[in-house]
Each structure stands twice: as C-alpha cells, then as structure tokens.
Amino acid sequence: MTTAVKRRTPTLTAGAVLVGLVVLVALVSFIWTPHDPTRVDAAVRLLGPTGDFLFGTDKFGRDLVSQIMVGARTTLYVGVVAVGVAALIGTPLGILAAMSPRWLGEFIMRVNDLVLAFPALLLAIMFGAVFGASTWTAMVAIGIATVPSFARIARSGTMQVMSTEYVLAARAAGRSRLVIARRHVLPNIAGLLIVQSSVSFAIAVLAEAALSFLGFGTRPPTPSWGRMLQESQELLAVQPRLAIVPGIAIAVAVLGFNLLGDGLRDRLDPRLAGRR
Amino acid sequence: MIEVRDLRRTYRGRLGRPAVDALRGVSFDVAAGQRFGIVGESGSGKSTLVRLLAALDTPTGGTISFRGTRIDGVPERRLKFLRDELQIVFQDPMGSLDPRMRVRDIICEPLKRRDDERLAELLDAVGLPLDAASRYPHQFSGGQRQRISIARALAPDPKVLIADEPVSALDVSVRAQILNLLADLVERYELTLVFVSHDLSVVRHVCDTVAVMRRGEIVELGDVEQVYQQPLHEYTRELIAAAPTLRAALARFQEG
Numbered sequence: 001m002t003t004a005v006k007r008r009t010p011t012l013t014a015g016a017v018l019v020g021l022v023v024l025v026a027l028v029s030f031i032w033t034p035h036d037p038t039r040v041d042a043a044v045r046l047l048g049p050t051g052d053f054l055f056g057t058d059k060f061g062r063d064l065v066s067q068i069m070v071g072a073r074t075t076l077y078v079g080v081v082a083v084g085v086a087a088l089i090g091t092p093l094g095i096l097a098a099m100s101p102r103w104l105g106e107f108i109m110r111v112n113d114l115v116l117a118f119p120a121l122l123l124a125i126m127f128g129a130v131f132g133a134s135t136w137t138a139m140v141a142i143g144i145a146t147v148p149s150f151a152r153i154a155r156s157g158t159m160q161v162m163s164t165e166y167v168l169a170a171r172a173a174g175r176s177r178l179v180i181a182r183r184h185v186l187p188n189i190a191g192l193l194i195v196q197s198s199v200s201f202a203i204a205v206l207a208e209a210a211l212s213f214l215g216f217g218t219r220p221p222t223p224s225w226g227r228m229l230q231e232s233q234e235l236l237a238v239q240p241r242l243a244i245v246p247g248i249a250i251a252v253a254v255l256g257f258n259l260l261g262d263g264l265r266d267r268l269d270p271r272l273a274g275r276r
Numbered sequence: 277m278i279e280v281r282d283l284r285r286t287y288r289g290r291l292g293r294p295a296v297d298a299l300r301g302v303s304f305d306v307a308a309g310q311r312f313g314i315v316g317e318s319g320s321g322k323s324t325l326v327r328l329l330a331a332l333d334t335p336t337g338g339t340i341s342f343r344g345t346r347i348d349g350v351p352e353r354r355l356k357f358l359r360d361e362l363q364i365v366f367q368d369p370m371g372s373l374d375p376r377m378r379v380r381d382i383i384c385e386p387l388k389r390r391d392d393e394r395l396a397e398l399l400d401a402v403g404l405p406l407d408a409a410s411r412y413p414h415q416f417s418g419g420q421r422q423r424i425s426i427a428r429a430l431a432p433d434p435k436v437l438i439a440d441e442p443v444s445a446l447d448v449s450v451r452a453q454i455l456n457l458l459a460d461l462v463e464r465y466e467l468t469l470v471f472v473s474h475d476l477s478v479v480r481h482v483c484d485t486v487a488v489m490r491r492g493e494i495v496e497l498g499d500v501e502q503v504y505q506q507p508l509h510e511y512t513r514e515l516i517a518a519a520p521t522l523r524a525a526l527a528r529f530q531e532g
Contacts, residue, residue: 165372169428172330173386174359176352187376 012263015198018256026072035063037070038221048241055245058228059235064242067223068249074224075205075253078139082204083197085143090150091193095181097151098158109155112148120145120207121214128216135208135224138217142207146200153196157189191268198261202254209250225250277343277436277468278306278329284337285324298324300492301338308435311462311469313479313500315515316489322472325489326440329470330364331355342436359386363429365458367441369421373413379424380409386432398427401464402457419450423457430461437462438470443478455481476515480504488512 034054041061048056055064097108124141131137161167161184170180211217212226220227225246232242285299298321306312316322327333328340331347340348347358363386366372373382383398384390399406402423413421422442429437439458443451459482462469473479479486479500486503488496488511496509507513 165366165368166374168327168332169364169366169372169425170374170385171332172359172362172364173428173432174352174356174388175385183377184374188374 009263009267011259012267015256015259015263018252019260022072022253022256025069026076029069029073033066033069035066037062037066037223056241058231058242064245067228068245071223071225071228074135074218074222075208078135078208079201079204081139082142082146083200085140086146086150086200087193087197090147091154094151094154095158095185098155098162099177099181112151116148121210124211125216133216133219135218138208138211142204149200150196153192154189157192158185161185161188195261195265195268198257198264202257205253277308279341280304282338283328283335283340285328286336297492302494304487304494304497306468306470308468309466310485311471311483313483313486314472314489315476315479315486317474320489321492322489326438326472329438330362331358360432361434362436363434365425365429365439365442368445369418369425372425373421375413379411382424383427383431385428398430401430401461402427418446419454422446422454436468440472458482476504
C-alpha cells in the first residue's frame, strides 16, 4: 500500500453500519428500554405488534423490543470476551510457534490442530456440564475453541515477517527475539489479527446463540437472542414473530461482523488490493 | 579484522530435494581499512557468506574470526561486541526497512534507545533532511531509503560495514550517488568495507581488493585493478565480458 489511494469499500461500510447498529442498540439499552425486559405480566401475554409493544410480547408478557435491546448487550459481551480470550492466547502461541526451534513450533501447531479438530459446540457443552451453564462458561469455551484460528494466522504472519530483511537488520543490530516480536512482528501482523477478530466475533455470536438455544449458554432471566429463539419453539406455528425477531437480530449481527471482517481484509491486505 | 578459514555451509534438502552446498570451503582475510569486494552471480553463495560474516547464521564447517575472536556458532549473548562493530546495508531498500516504523525508530534501532542528537548527525551524514525522521519508509524514493538504511548501519559507530548488493535494486540514475556516498562515508569514518555485488564494474568503483565467487568457492582473489585488467580465471573473464559497458554498447551500435 505504497500509494495511499482511498478505495471504495462497500462491504466495509455495510459491515460498519450493521455492527454500529448493534453497538448503538446495546448502548441505548443501558439508559432506556421501552419496558422492563424481564417483567412478567400475564395480562399482556402474546400480544401482536401494537403501539405500546412494537414487536409484541412473548408468552410471559415480556416486551420483545426491550429483550432484543438488552440481548444485544449479551451478544457483544460474549463476542468481546470470546475473541479476547482467543486473541490473547492464540496470538502469542502462534508467534512463539513461528519463532521457536522447528520441533517446538511443530509441537505447538499439532496441539493446535487437535483443538481445532474438536467441535466447538461439544467443547462448550462439556464446559457447561462441568462448570455449570452460564454466559461465562459459554464465552470461555467459545474463546478456547477460537484459539487455533488466531494461532494459525499469527504463525503464518510471523513467519512472513521473520523472513524479511528488516528482521535480519534488527538481528544484526543485536535485538533479542522478544524485542523483535514486539517491535516488528506484532505491528506488522496487527492487520491480520484485526480481520480475524471480526470474523471470529461473528462466529462467537452465532455460537452463543446456539448454546443458549440448547440451554448451555445464558441463564434466564438475562435476555439473550439464542434463548429467545428457544422459547419461541413451541409457539413457532402460531406466533412465528417470536422466532423471526431474534432471528433477524442474530443475522444482522453476524452479517455485520462478517462484512466488516471482509472489508477490513480488502482494505488492509495489499495482496488482495488489486483484485476488484 | 576478519579471518575466514575453510568456511562451509550446506543447506539440508527438505522433502526429497537434494542438499545445497552454498559455500564449499572459502578462506580469505579482510584487513582493517580494506575495501573488500565479493563478486559473483546469483547462487554463488554471496548472500550466505554475508549472513555468516554477520553471525546471523551458523556455518556447517570452518571458522570465522572477528578481531581474533571466533564468531561462528557463538550464542547471541556473546556477540554484543560484534553487533556494535559490524553492520549491514541490505539489498532491498524497501524490504530492509520496517514499513510500520518511523525513520527515527529505524535509524535508532541499533542504539536501542532514542538519541535525537545522534539521529540528526546521521541524517546529515547521509544527506537526508531532518524532517525525514518522523516519516515512514514508503514516503521515500529507493535511493533515499537506501540512505536511511546506511544511516541505521552507521548508528552504533561500527568499524566494519557490510554492503550486500546495496545498489542493485536502485535506478541506474541514483546508483552512482549511493556508491559515492558509501565511498565517502567509508573514508570519513575509517570503515572497513565488505562490498558484495554481482557487478564487477561496481566493485571496481568502490573496492581495492576483490574475491570472485562461483558456486560456493572463491576462484580468484586479488587487487581489483589487476583482476579487472588481467583476469586469471575463465569465469572472471566471462563476468567482465557479461557486464554492459558503454564501449561495448557503442561497438554494437556501430556494427549494427
């Protein structure tokens, strides 16, 4: 990217708008929601969309809009913690694997492959069974399952950086491996990691929804999009609205983070710059 | 200053490919203050030799001494003296500068601390403006980037400068500038120069002694003028003949 040309990146813009929407809704929910999202009121149960309840109410008479708004918080919370766990463990592991002697690097990557081969949902369900189902166990389990993708990205990026002449120059200047990792490797693979974060965020959001749907994620009464889906199950034929609303919310968040990731990749990766 | 004895480096073959003997027993001495040229085509082992001289790689055989101290196969923590006394200017002026670092930090890297006074001195010595310090490598032309690279190499006040094809990646129009700059700096700071190139005419311009390398061996070693005027080895003659000269170009032009 020697020439600082501003390219048109519609994916990036669309992703940023969708993600921004989710973040905005979550932030607003801290100070205002139309109703208390957890208030049970039999008098208003299963209402269709009205002026007071924009998307109607569920079988307990809780306001759908308010639940979606507070649920956005849960979703982002899960994404941030899961991606944080994955990045904080995976990135150093990947850099270490690339910079250490061959046998150690190979060992780290084979263990990494083992974790990668393990189904993420199964891991989360095991965690839930052992430590008790909660948002926390779900987040940590999703995070651990995402470690390998960060380790791989970090390793391949590091290997590329380590083969450059500027690293050779740093070594000739007497810089230690640790300093080279911090000063040269990390800044140069940051772009890759940001892209990976965004894509992993989308996967984490989806995984949390799936876990909550299965009853291994967020516990009631904390609103969660996945659990809203689960609760809508028995009424799917009569009240499809109860499934469609959280379904759209999940789709918007996942699509947003995926588009953001793709857009950032196109923007940050000079090798892909010329393609479109 | 530098003593190289029977230096060998074999790269192990991977995945069924055969092993490569990059260096097959190279010996030479570089005296203090000498301007020592190493010339040879790509694949002759020049780059391997540079890495070994800077102790960035370990030889499979032979020894290298720097000021009487062995530097081959020595752990990094005992090479501090070498890191301050021997520096490299690399071939690719883009690839050898970290694109995410400001020129200030690049030049001060061998110092391991920020020193604005020294930075100003170095920028001045290589002919770059002071405000270059806060910019990034991609904002400079190839020749200017090579000046940055030279400034970085000079930062720790080294005794030996290794230049690995420092002008090969540059436009012909700026080559002479960078070569003259190198020659001036070598003189001013009384440096010992090891200059690696595939172009004997460039080496002739800068060096007093030359070693001609081919397939990991030194085939000819001697005073640069003598080697150039009366090459003893067939390969050296080929190298000289292969280099485009104005006279040869004119001769072809007149014939055609």
